[in-house]
Amino acid sequence: MADCPAGRARxxxxxxxxxxxxxxxxxxxxxxxxxxxxxxxxxxxxxxxAVYTGLRVLSGAVMLWLLQRRRGGNALRAGSWxxxxxxFGYMACFSWAYVRLAAGAGAxxxxxxxxxxxxxxxxxxxxxxxxxxxxxxxxAMAGLVYLxxxxxxxxxxGAATVIFCSGLCWAVYTxxxxxxxxxxxxxxxxxxxxxxxxxALLVWGAFFSPLGAPAAWSGAGVACALAAGALASxxxxxxxxxxxxxxxxxxxxxxxxxxxxxxxxxxxxLMDEGLSLRLLVSALAxxxxxxxxxxxxxxxxxx
Numbered sequence: 268m269a270d271c272p273a274g275r276a277r278x279x280x281x282x283x284x285x286x287x288x289x290x291x292x293x294x295x296x297x298x299x300x301x302x303x304x305x306x307x308x309x310x311x312x313x314x315x316x317a318v319y320t321g322l323r324v325l326s327g328a329v330m331l332w333l334l335q336r337r338r339g340g341n342a343l344r345a346g347s348w349x350x351x352x353x354x355f356g357y358m359a360c361f362s363w364a365y366v367r368l369a370a371g372a373g374a375x376x377x378x379x380x381x382x383x384x385x386x387x388x389x390x391x392x393x394x395x396x397x398x399x400x401x402x403x404x405x406x407a408m409a410g411l412v413y414l415x416x417x418x419x420x421x422x423x424x425g426a427a428t429v430i431f432c433s434g435l436c437w438a439v440y441t442x443x444x445x446x447x448x449x450x451x452x453x454x455x456x457x458x459x460x461x462x463x464x465x466x467a468l469l470v471w472g473a474f475f476s477p478l479g480a481p482a483a484w485s486g487a488g489v490a491c492a493l494a495a496g497a498l499a500s501x502x503x504x505x506x507x508x509x510x511x512x513x514x515x516x517x518x519x520x521x522x523x524x525x526x527x528x529x530x531x532x533x534x535x536x537l538m539d540e541g542l543s544l545r546l547l548v549s550a551l552a553x554x555x556x557x558x559x560x561x562x563x564x565x566x567x568x569x570x
Contacts, residue, residue, distance in 0.1 A: 287522050290510055293503035295374070295529035297495055301362060303372040304491035314488030316362035318472035322460065322489060323358060324465035326496030331455035334505060338451075346456025350443035353436050355461045358500075359468070362432035368426040369540045371531025372414065375553050376427055378527055379411045380434020381441070382557055388442050396470060396560075401559025410552025414545060423546070447558045450508040458501065520561035524554045 304314045335341075365373055386396060386404055394406070444453055510537055511519060527550060535541035 286506060286510050290503055290507045291522060291525050291529060293499045294526045296499040296535060298370040298374050298530045299537065300491040300495040300499060300531035301365045304488040312485040314484060314492065316366055316470040317471040319492045320359050320362040321469035323496035324461045326493040328465040330456040330497040331458050332483040333453040334451060336471060343456055345433045345449055345452035346460060347443060348460060350440055351457040351460035353440040353443060355464050356436035357433050357440060360369035360429050364430035364433060366424045367423045368430055370534035371540060371546060372422045373430045374527035375414065376411065376430045377434035378557060379407050379553055380431045381438045382407060384435045384438025399563040400560045403556045406559060407553045407556030410556060412547045414549035423545060425557050429455050451505050452502050467489055489508045497548040499568060524557060
C-alpha cells in the first residue's frame with residue numbers, strides 16, 4: 268500500500284501512480300497547448316497571447332468555481348490578491364514567451380526559475396541553503412547557462428527572459444500559498460480574482476492587438492486555451508493537491524522532474540520540435556541539479 272501521513276486511510280499504490288502520472292501529463296500539457304495555440308504554423312491562425320491568457324484564466328476560474336461550489340464552499344473567502352497577481356503574472360508571461368520558445372526549453376527554464384526564486388526567498392528569510400542545495404542549484408544554473416549560450420539551437424534570449432519571469436512569479440505564488448489549510452479553495456479564490464484582468468486582456472486582444480480580430484481567432488487555438496485553463500490548470504492543480512496527501516516530500520519533488528521531460532518529448536512527437544544535444548545535456552544538468560537541491564536534503568533528514 269502507498270505510504271501516507273498519519274490519520275489517512277491507505278490507498279492502492281497503483282491508484283496513486285496512475286493519478287500522479289495523469290497530473291504530471293496535465294502539467295506538461297500546459298506548455299504543449301500554449302505552444303500549439305500561439306506558434307506560427309501550428310494552427311491556421313495563431314491565437315494572440317493576450318487572448319490565450321484571458322481564455323485560460325476564465326475557463327480555469329469557471330472550473331474551480333464549479334468544483335468549489337460542489338464542495339459547498341465560498342471560493343472568494345480563500346486566497347489573496349497578492350497570490351492572484353503572482354498567478355496572473357505567471358500565466359501572462361507564460362503565454363508571451365511561448366510565441367517564440369519551444370515547449371521543452373520553456374519547461375526547463377521555468378523549473379530553474381522556480382528553484383532560484385524559492386532559494387532567494389529563503390535567503391531573504393534568513394534560511395541558509397545546505398551543501399546539497401547549493402550544489403544542486405549551482406548545477407541547475409550551469410545547465411541553464413549552457414542552454415542559453417549563443418548558437419543556432421539556443422532559445423531566443425527575449426523569450427527565455429520572459430519565461431524565466433514566469434517561473435519567478437510561480438515561485439512567489441507558491442510562497443504566498445504556504446501555510447494555507449485548503450489549497451483547492453485558495454486556488455479557486457486566486458483564479459476568480461484574476462477574472463477582471465483576464466477580461467481586460469480579452470478586450471485588448473480583440474481590439475488592439477495585431478492578431479486580435481475576433482473573426483480570425485482559430486477554433487483550435489481557442490480550444491487549446493480553454494483546455495489549458497479548465498483541464499491542465501484547474502483540474503490538474505486540484506488533482507495534484509489530492510495526490511500530495513499520499514506522497515512523501517522526496518517523492519513529490521522527484522515526480523515533478525518528469526514534467527520538463529514529458530514536455531520535451533511531447534513537443535518532439537506532436538510539433539516536430541527537435542531534441543538537440545544542447546537540450547538533452549541541459550536537461551540532464553538542470554533536472555539533476557534540482558534533484559540534488561530538493562530530494563537529497565529530504566532523504567538525509569529521514570535517516
